[in-house]
Amino acid sequence: MTTDQRQATGDVKAWPVAVLLASASLLVLFDSLAVATALPTIGAEFSLRPGLLQWVVSLYSVSIGAFLILGGRACDLWGRKRMMVASLALCTVAGLIAGIAPNLPVLLAGRALQGVAAAFAIPAALATGASIFREEPWRSRVFSVIAFASWAAGLAGAMMGGLITVHFGWRWVFLVTVPVGVVACLAALVLLPADVVPDGERERLDLWGAVLASTGLVVLIVGLEELGRGTHTGPALLVVCLAVIVLVAFVQVERKVRHPLVKPRLVRSRRMIGSCLAFGAYCVGYTAVIVVLSLRLQEVHGLSAAGAGLALTPLLLGGIPSALLAPMALRRFSARVVVTMSLVSCALALTMIATTPGTTALLPWLVLWGVASGPVYVALTRECISDAEEEDRGAASALFESMSHIGGAIAIxxxxxLLGAGVSYRSTELVGVVVVAAGAVVALTVLPRRREADRR
Structure with missing residues (x-):
């Protein structure tokens, strides 16, 4: 069924499809934030020291970052619907494994599988949205719904994770996602259009490139996380150097293979480069807010980890309505203008967060950051993924989302x-301001002006 046919039905199927695609983000982000609140209880049951306990969170992030590019390419080669159904099914099974885990190894296996499932589900959802909804207002609206689900899942995870753990036990943090995954999997089978078999020679997956890319990214993210902890700086630097060597080898292999994981035309696209750089800059600023500010609230203002998380919820509350309203702004102004103004607002918000001494006075600036965030994600997702060729949209989605997972690891x-070297919280947060401001400059100078298609 074409986009025009779908929209001619009065959006009867458009909304269910958009909500289905958003479910992937909901499953990913609810777990990632809710699990953090359950860590003390998990550690107490399995008698874990903090270093091991942290891997319940870290292994999930490592798996997503390492397999995103492979997941995106698989979506392009093997079909978005097929990958969407398979990844949602794997996510559901992985949540069940984590929820009933009798020991730490089984729990970590479930978390790793959840991360792999997310790495395939995220690009499948974004690429499917760009392929099904080709015209406005749905071209922007579908990414708005996905962004809304992300912010809502983050808020629900931050606020409900502790409640679920206290009243039902930590296992239900994982088990509560199982019925959602089952429903989403069945809905994908019914609602998504069948995968189209391409004419002519079918491209093959570059297995050597996939192995090198995933290995290099796993090693890189692990090394960066160890650097962030500051406990084994020397070995961590060696791990990062090893990752760079593997990734350089990956680039060399990609230059010679007939069907690379990332096609050269993707990285030559002005919209792709501008969107990824601007989004990466935003993710650095987001990390400054979530990580550095959270530490400041705990170590300077004496809040608990749960209290710091609660103090940051205005940011999530601001992001929910802005994600829904972003398509209205994109129908009036170009993505270039919307992203530039939003990143300028983020830079202002982070500046005030860095220079505000109290906690209550942070509220309006956290809300401002959230309000400015929705248009950034919706506009850049639309620009990056919708501009790619149909057969490249999975890979484009993966490259875009890598800015969050890999860029976030680098930022942390x-x-x-910097903090370990004695740099103040304020100065560290101001580094984030500089990066976000640079992202605004990139959006203004690299993103093209509005195309004729954007005016419709």
Whole structure:
């Protein structure tokens, strides 16, 4: 069924499809934030020391970052619907494994599988949205719904994770996602259009490139996380150097293979480069807010970890309505203008967060950051993924989302290194301001002006 046919039905199927695609983000982000609140209880049951306990969170992030590019390419080669159904099914099974885990190894296996499932589900959802909804207002609206689900899941995870743990036990933090995954999997089978078999020679997956990319990214993220902790700086630097060597080898292999994981035309696209750089800059600022400010609230203002998380919820509350309203702004102004103004607002908000001494006075600036965040994600997702060729949209989605997972790991390592060297919280947060402001400059100068298609 074409987009025009779908929209001619009065959006009867459009909304269910958009909500289905948003469910992938909901499953990913609810777990990632809710599990953090359950860590003390998990550690107490399995008698874990903090270093091991942290891997319940870290292994999930490592798996997503390492397999995103492979997941995106698999979506392009093997079909978005097929990958969407398979990844949602794997996510559901992984949540069940984590929820009934009798020991730490089984729990970590479930978390790793959840991360792999998310790495395939996220690009499948974004690429499917760009392929099904080709015209406005749905071209922007579908990414708005996905962004809304992300912010809502983050808020629900931050606020409900502790409640679920206290009243039902930590296992239900994982088990509560199982019925959602089952429903989403069945809905994907019914609602998503069948995968189209391409004419002519079918491209093959670059297995050597996939192995090198995933290995290099796993090693890189682990090394960066160890650098961020600051406990084994020397070995961590060696791990990062090893990752760089593997990734350089990956680039060399990609230059010679007939069907690379990332096609050269993707990295030559002005919209792709501008969108990824601007989003990466935003993610650095977001890390400064979530990580550095959270530490400041705990170590300077004496809040508990749960209290610091609660203090940051205005940011999530601001992001929910802005994600829904972003398509209205994109129908009036170009993505270039919307992203530039939003990143300028984020830079202002982070500046005030860094220079505000109290806790209550942070409220309006956290809300401002959230309000400015929705248009950034919706506009850049639309620009990056919708502009790619149909057969490249999975890979484009993966590259875009990598800015969050890999860029966030790099930002954490840098920020924690600065703090470990004695740099103040304020100065560290102001580093984030500089990066976000640079992202605004990139959006203004690299993103093209509005195309004729944007005016419709």
């Amino acid at each position: 390592a840098v920020f924690m290194t």
